[in-house]
Amino acid sequence: AQTVTQSQPEMSVQEAETVTLSCTYDTSESDYYLFWYKQPPSRQMILVIRQEAYKQQNATENRFSVNFQKAAKSFSLKISDSQLGDAAMYFCAGEYSGAGSYQLTFGKGTKLSVIP
Amino acid sequence: EAGVAQSPRYKIIEKRQSVAFWCNPISGHATLYWYQQILGQGPKLLIQFQNNGVVDDSQLPKDRFSAERLKGVDSTLKIQPAKLEDSAVYLCASSHGGEQFFGPGTRLTVL
Numbered sequence: 001a002q003t004v005t006q007s008q009p010e011m012s013v014q015e016a017e018t019v020t021l022s023c024t025y026d027t028s029e030s031d032y033y034l035f036w037y038k039q040p041p042s043r044q045m046i047l048v049i050r051q052e053a054y055k056q057q058n059a060t061e062n063r064f065s066v067n068f069q070k071a072a073k074s075f076s077l078k079i080s081d082s083q084l085g086d087a088a089m090y091f092c093a094g095e096y097s098g099a100g101s102y103q104l105t106f107g108k109g110t111k112l113s114v115i116p
Numbered sequence: 117e118a119g120v121a122q123s124p125r126y127k128i129i130e131k132r133q134s135v136a137f138w139c140n141p142i143s144g145h146a147t148l149y150w151y152q153q154i155l156g157q158g159p160k161l162l163i164q165f166q167n168n169g170v171v172d173d174s175q176l177p178k179d180r181f182s183a184e185r186l187k188g189v190d191s192t193l194k195i196q197p198a199k200l201e202d203s204a205v206y207l208c209a210s211s212h213g214g215e216q217f218f219g220p221g222t223r224l225t226v227l
Binding site: 043044045047105 | 160207215
């Protein structure tokens with residue numbers, strides 16, 4: 001079974017500061033992808049960043065970057081220069097092959113508040 | 117490009133009633149997913165379609181939930197009869213062999 005664990009139910013950050021959200025996962029698969037999704041109050045899940053497990057280089061997307069530690073099965077998200085619009089639920093997810101097709105397994109989420 | 121459409125956005129029903137949700141995926145996306153997101157948790161996959169065939173429905177409570185995807189495009193998820201624990205957001209997503217794109221979801225409240 002695949003599992004994704006987010007140990008921080010809530011986090012807060014001052015506007016313009018940096019915050020790191022933690023995620024650990026467990027899988028026996030060798031081929032998988034990891035994602036961070038953002039879910040604002042509108043409920044629309046928005047992809048923030050993705051990481052292919054076979055790539056050693058950490059993914060970056062503008063102010064968002066990940067720290068992927070494959071041996072430790074750790075996948076944290078760093079948000080730099082936090083903005084008020086970053087306030088949302090953030091979900092870590094793994095995509096593993098199952099039943100012949102890739103499926104997402106989500107963590108429980110971290111609620112991020114941004115303080116003006 | 118239009119995104120994934122879902123309706124209704126909100127639904128309130130009494131327990132033991134029936135309810136149906138509709139999803140229209142992004143044009144050309146062969147794979148369609150239904151997720152259940154209970155308050156305070158991440159989404160959980162209920163069923164996955166590839167065109168109009170079911171790839172995986174192992175987590176779908178088949179005694180009360182059913183889903184279909186006619187003609188490999190739109191999909192409907194039905195609950196009959198509903199229970200209190202079915203209160204959740206139901207998310208639809210579609211993909212074309214890569215990133216999953218999510219709809220805005222339907223919030224179901226069962227009283």
